[in-house]
Amino acid sequence: MENKIRVGIVGYGNLGKGVRKAINQNKDIELEAIFTRREVSKVSENDNLMVHISKIGDFKDRIDVMILCGGSATDLVEQGPMVAEMFNTVDSFDTHAKIPSYFEKMNEVSTASGNLSIISVGWDPGLFSLNRLLGNAVLPNGKDYTFWGKGVSQGHSDAIRRIQGVKNGIQYTIPIEAALERVRSGENPDLTTREKHLRECFVVAEEGADKTKIEEEIKNMPNYFSDYDTTVHFITEEELKREHSGMPHGGFVIRTGETGEGTKQRIEFSLDLGSNPEFTSSVLVAYARAIAKMAKEGKKGALTVFDVPFGYLSSKTPAELRKELL
């Protein structure tokens, strides 16, 4: 094998750890360093790959692509442009409303520095976006639907945990099967928020807390729960740890449309994920490969998944892909 693609990880939470595991599954990619803002000696996996982020500049000639594993809310808006001044980057920026401005910034910095960056990689935004685009392009006379879950929503879990008397809690978003079936039938229903998803909460109450009040407060919380049918289960901390410490997720992108004289057609893409961060990490690593190859060909600036031919995601040559997978 020719030279491996040398990757760096910036940020070592669930996503960064997932990227490390994903790199291990790809023989053409090697992990060069992991950059953290924490004191290196205090990171639990402290090993010879851990480097304090202040030394990132020393790695300019040693890393082909940096995978940015920070959160969108505060980390990426700062780290993205900072790292893109020195490296090709891949990130999973997912604040939908801010994607256009973040793209502009990353495009400006990457173009100026002569690097290549790709933003908003993962499954939504990411693979789901690709399928929305595909559905719209192939069936222009149609309608698309996205359902999420069954999976843990971090935002909704946080909202529960902020309620007085709640010690811990987790929230699952669950797509409603009857709505999925109506969509699949091709009737093109207009579905309300309540018709598409259920919300199921598992809550650990503090000793002596008023459970009825907690349940009411959850169910009536505007934006988060009041527009949904929500169920609340009170459980022990032990049960929460034992049964709800995975981070499953998934969902469905469905495009139903008509061709010719009313011929019904349906395209469906779905994910069933045992671990949301590990899957997102696997997508990031595949796109890191693409970015390394496209940068090598001289491409500069910022991209999204819409700009990357799938062939670049694979370690196989175009001739192998045509022979084996077409």
Next chain:
Amino acid sequence: MENKIRVGIVGYGNLGKGVRKAINQNKDIELEAIFTRREVSKVSENDNLMVHISKIGDFKDRIDVMILCGGSATDLVEQGPMVAEMFNTVDSFDTHAKIPSYFEKMNEVSTASGNLSIISVGWDPGLFSLNRLLGNAVLPNGKDYTFWGKGVSQGHSDAIRRIQGVKNGIQYTIPIEAALERVRSGENPDLTTREKHLRECFVVAEEGADKTKIEEEIKNMPNYFSDYDTTVHFITEEELKREHSGMPHGGFVIRTGETGEGTKQRIEFSLDLGSNPEFTSSVLVAYARAIAKMAKEGKKGALTVFDVPFGYLSSKTPAELRKELL
């Protein structure tokens, strides 16, 4: 709107007719001419768009992309290189074993003529191939499965109709639900041919024909039926016309894999098509748009779906796509 993309159709069977309908659904594309080998006055839809194929050279400056709608077995191997000498092309070449050599030929001709061609566009090869590639790239530690149907297999229907005593007939390939469920569960089963698909035949027998003999002959036909559980129903010609004149098809591409320490992940893509040729045509038209744009940017030679960023499939601008679909 700026100038429309001007498309020509070569070959006016089910696929060519589907392309005409699909173009009608896309405001940025217009149909310039339909080329046929038949005498123009004898084509039932004879209208001002019909042109005898011998005059195709006259349209060199009037057509941006030619969509080749002939069959793979004999038409495309001849027409592809012939048309690619003068035009950008899109075709649905689907003889898997011959894809590498056909690609080489089309690449050679298109490169020499300064045109851009894309081969093997449709859903399999095509959208299914893209999903096989994606699954392999994102979940390298995994296994992929393709199921076809429920849908009409032209090859198997033809095989039935060649049997003595058979007046007419049609064959449906049906994926076996139990096998799909085993795959979805992530157990990574090794499935035999018989476990994956059923074959269901609807046969119109000639008067006085020996139905028992016909049924036996179908069920024991090597390659086509003997490795499958096959059911045979005898029906009337009227019922065949009434109930089985659609051309439905579809199928499933499933990738199951593991990330990290045994975390199960699944990616699934499926199609449920009321009309196979109309859907394939819709895919061809979306890729014709992509080829027109890429050719305008100066790209030359031959491509497959693996080489085309999804963004090119849409009539929207990259900024619109980032804002609306990412």
